[in-house]
Amino acid sequence: MPIKRMDNILIVVDDLEATKAFFIELGLKLEGEATVEGPGVGALIGLTDVKATLVTLRTPDGQGVELDKFHTPNPIRFGPVNAPVNTLGIRxxxxxxxxxxxxxxxxxxxxxxxxxxxxxxxxxxxxxxxxxxxxxxxxxxxxx
Incomplete structure (x- = not known):
């Protein structure tokens, strides 16, 4: 079965408001904002006691960027904030x-x-x- 399309990319952030404002200044449109929590969310993402605020943004052609701020469990920073472009992972x-x-x-x-x-x-x-x-x-x- 082939992939039909890319729906969105997730970025976990600490400063949700600043990051949301940054992407809106780039020209993305705010689609929605919600808080999710509970065992169903935790089972889906492999964590317990999950509570997170999600912001969904869309490019003019409909591609999605989702920003997540985890309230619980505490987010984990892996590596420096301003990691160089050659750092492993999505850069x-x-x-x-x-x-x-x-x-x-x-x-x-x-x-x-x-x-x-x-x-x-x-x-x-x-x-x-x-x-x-x-x-x-x-x-x-x-x-x-």
């Missing part, structure tokens, strides 16, 4: 944008840190920025 999310310079300037004004920029084979302009929780976002603008 970044990439979005295609228009007017990358304006987007980078906008995000820097809202607290993002610029990691680097480049042109890739005269096909794309790329920029890596770091937001709250050390989240790395790659921005890509297709060159015409």
């Amino acid at each position: 970044r999310i990439m979005f295609e944008v228009e007017e990358i310079d304006g987007m980078v300037t906008h995000m820097l004004a809202h607290g993002a840190e610029l990691i680097g920029e480049m042109n890739y084979e005269n096909a794309y302009r790329l920029a890596y920025i770091r937001g709250p929780e050390g989240i790395i976002v790659a921005l890509a603008e297709q060159l015409r």
Whole structure:
């Protein structure tokens, strides 16, 4: 059976409000926010005594980003907050944008840190920025 689509990606965060604001500034739309808890949730994710706040955001084309703040059990930080891009695991999310310079300037004004920029084979302009929780976002603008 083939995969039909990707529904969302989960990012566990400590500062839910700052991270939510960061993704809204990028252009994602808030779809919903809810608190989940109880044995059914715990059985699904392999934890006990779970209580978490979930925020669902969507890109303009409908892709999902879910932010989770665990109230119980306590979240576990694995490695440094600002881990480098070559750290094992999922390291970044990439979005295609228009007017990358304006987007980078906008995000820097809202607290993002610029990691680097480049042109890739005269096909794309790329920029890596770091937001709250050390989240790395790659921005890509297709060159015409």
